Amino acid sequence: MNKKSYQNIRALCAKAIFAVLEDGQSLSTALASLNHQVADKDKALIQEISFGVMRVLPELNFYIHHLMKKVLTGKNRVLHYLLLVGLYQILYTRIPEHAAVGETVGAVNDLKKPQLKGVINGVLREFLRQQASLKQKFQQDSKQQISQTLHPSWLLNRLKSAYPEQWQAIVNANNQKPPMWLRVNLNHYSVSEYQQLLEKQQIASESFADIPCAIRLTTAVNVTKLPFFAEGAVTVQDLSAQYAAYLLAPKNGEQILDMCAAPGGKTTHILELAPTANVLAVDVDANRVKRIDENLTRLKQHAQVKVGDGLTPEKWCDGRLFDRILLDAPCSATGVIRRHPDIKWLRRDSDIAQLTELQYAILTRIWPYLKTGGTLVYATCSVLPEENKLQICRFLKENPNAKQQGELRQFLPTELGGDGFFYAVLNKV
Numbered sequence: 001m002n003k004k005s006y007q008n009i010r011a012l013c014a015k016a017i018f019a020v021l022e023d024g025q026s027l028s029t030a031l032a033s034l035n036h037q038v039a040d041k042d043k044a045l046i047q048e049i050s051f052g053v054m055r056v057l058p059e060l061n062f063y064i065h066h067l068m069k070k071v072l073t074g075k076n077r078v079l080h081y082l083l084l085v086g087l088y089q090i091l092y093t094r095i096p097e098h099a100a101v102g103e104t105v106g107a108v109n110d111l112k113k114p115q116l117k118g119v120i121n122g123v124l125r126e127f128l129r130q131q132a133s134l135k136q137k138f139q140q141d142s143k144q145q146i147s148q149t150l151h152p153s154w155l156l157n158r159l160k161s162a163y164p165e166q167w168q169a170i171v172n173a174n175n176q177k178p179p180m181w182l183r184v185n186l187n188h189y190s191v192s193e194y195q196q197l198l199e200k201q202q203i204a205s206e207s208f209a210d211i212p213c214a215i216r217l218t219t220a221v222n223v224t225k226l227p228f229f230a231e232g233a234v235t236v237q238d239l240s241a242q243y244a245a246y247l248l249a250p251k252n253g254e255q256i257l258d259m260c261a262a263p264g265g266k267t268t269h270i271l272e273l274a275p276t277a278n279v280l281a282v283d284v285d286a287n288r289v290k291r292i293d294e295n296l297t298r299l300k301q302h303a304q305v306k307v308g309d310g311l312t313p314e315k316w317c318d319g320r321l322f323d324r325i326l327l328d329a330p331c332s333a334t335g336v337i338r339r340h341p342d343i344k345w346l347r348r349d350s351d352i353a354q355l356t357e358l359q360y361a362i363l364t365r366i367w368p369y370l371k372t373g374g375t376l377v378y379a380t381c382s383v384l385p386e387e388n389k390l391q392i393c394r395f396l397k398e399n400p401n402a403k404q405q406g407e408l409r410q411f412l413p414t415e416l417g418g419d420g421f422f423y424a425v426l427n428k429v
Ligand SMILES: C[S@@+](CC[C@H](N)C(=O)[O-])C[C@H]1O[C@@H](n2cnc3c(N)ncnc32)[C@H](O)[C@@H]1O
Pocket: 259, 260, 261, 262, 263, 264, 265, 266, 267, 282, 283, 284, 285, 288, 308, 309, 310, 311, 328, 329, 330, 331, 362, 381
């Protein structure tokens, strides 16, 4: 692509944030649709700024409300998001203040609002002047719990009620940048062999006793820097997500259904553990299903991949029964907020009841496709009991042929450990 067609990255950040907060798109989707306008060298910065703004949104809004008599609305709303981008750089990046202000002000041309250059410049410079006192005001704003925790109140209330002792630790973990975890393909390298390869590239890492293929990188790196990534030596996958395939315990030759499989992170792990298992990977989202194929290709694995709705398995299932089913149910994703901080502003309290209903419906429709003696693993990346423990309790009550195997596992996000995840293993008797 011609270099001249790349846009000012602050303008692109503002557009991406606009797409999330005004149009309800996920930040990953919004950034993906702008990707062709970003030079490779700028991709890390655009990610850092836009994800960072989502992480600390209430703080940045607090400052703007103190600095402006009238908030920018209507056709000028995108400039409100540009101001967030400017403030984030000043507060949370190493970009020198003058450059942060200059580049942000320069973005008004790409946003086709040159007449408002003075407003953006004025607000950012006023922030620099008042920075210390505004930060103090923000710290003292204890009435506004949302400012202090950077979480919406409906979610805080749910966390407090589910985890009266741990909610603060969960909130703190959610507000951190996430650690980068890898899953080593043990068919290619042992964990210690791969750590040696990383060391040669000056990439520091730690292994983790509970999961034999997991490595945490001390500092996140682009996957292109990972030795033999393209050849399938490793996959980027959070520690907690790596439990799924181990709990499913697939065997070669078995019939396995990976339900809600896209983008295939767990499909490929199942095939690493049981390379000749007959895996059917199904997801309702045709675009995301393409990514299962891409991941299978990179890892040189084979599975049958279908677009299908978990609510209507009779439409896509060829009549076979499965030895094992992984149901990685669509959920609130409240366990992965540190990876996707936009979730805090996209989800609504009312979504939880709808999701709970959908999860339960998929579970009940899929259950008949499990052989007697077979195993189903129910997983979510949620920390809310309604989507997890309470679902399983209800299912066990209503389905006498379902028996719980082992303990229910509710992982909570921790600073250096894995994401928030839930697992239940059910046997059909
Ligand atoms: C948590 S993600 C799955 C992650 C995936 N298992 C992995 O490890 O890469 C949940 C998935 O559920 C899919 N989904 C949502 N509703 C569905 C439905 N009714 N039937 C099938 N898939 C559905 C979404 O498209 C999404 O890809």
